[in-house]
Amino acid sequence: MDARLMGLDGPLMSTLHHLVDLPGEVEKALNAPTRTYVRDARAMAATPADVKELPGVYVFVVDMPELKPNEIKVQVEDDCMLVVSGERRRKEEEEEEEVKYLRMERRMGKFMRRFSLPDNANADVVSATYKDGVLTITVEKLPPPEPKKTKTIEVKVA
Numbered sequence: 001m002d003a004r005l006m007g008l009d010g011p012l013m014s015t016l017h018h019l020v021d022l023p024g025e026v027e028k029a030l031n032a033p034t035r036t037y038v039r040d041a042r043a044m045a046a047t048p049a050d051v052k053e054l055p056g057v058y059v060f061v062v063d064m065p066e067l068k069p070n071e072i073k074v075q076v077e078d079d080c081m082l083v084v085s086g087e088r089r090r091k092e093e094e095e096e097e098e099v100k101y102l103r104m105e106r107r108m109g110k111f112m113r114r115f116s117l118p119d120n121a122n123a124d125v126v127s128a129t130y131k132d133g134v135l136t137i138t139v140e141k142l143p144p145p146e147p148k149k150t151k152t153i154e155v156k157v158a
Contacts, residue, residue: 047084047111058121058139060084062113065133072130074137079123082137085112120144 050061062084064072072086087110117123117139125140 047113049084049113049115051115056141058118058141060115060135060137060139062135062137063133064088064111064130064135067130067133069130072128072135074126074128074135076117076123076126080117080121082115082117082126082139083112084115084135084137085110087111 048063052059075083077083088108090108120142122140122142128137
């Protein structure tokens with residue numbers, strides 16, 4: 001049935017018809033994630049890591065081949081989030097020469113991993129070492145809380 005016959009031909013219906021008739025590409029663009037989000041998601045997925053718990057510490061081991069320590073940033077945000085980030089770049093000699101890649105599977109560009117720290121992690125005592133392409137971050141645990149002492153209350157005669 002025609003909307004005009006039902007008295008629904010005002011500006012609101014015109015706008016609704018316009019929105020419904022959007023081209024498919026525009027609709028996809030409105031629902032698509034941003035490029036930044038996609039880039040960051042790929043960067044996180046492409047950075048493998050192991051997390052271990054030892055008696056006094058948590059250890060985060062992240063593979064980062066061919067990077068220099070000054071190209072890696074390790075931060076603790078809000079005392080509860082460990083963030084490892086940086087950027088892997090092509091070597092300078094490859095940029096100067098005319099290099100033609102036949103296959104490029106190793107990811108270049110920004111990388112990032114975020115780890116939620118457990119409640120008993122001491123965000124003030126964090127250390128990071130880098131050796132043979134492996135970054136090892138150690139986060140000390142807080143000491144367990146001391147059990148509360150029993151308090152005895154003297155009962156007085158009234």
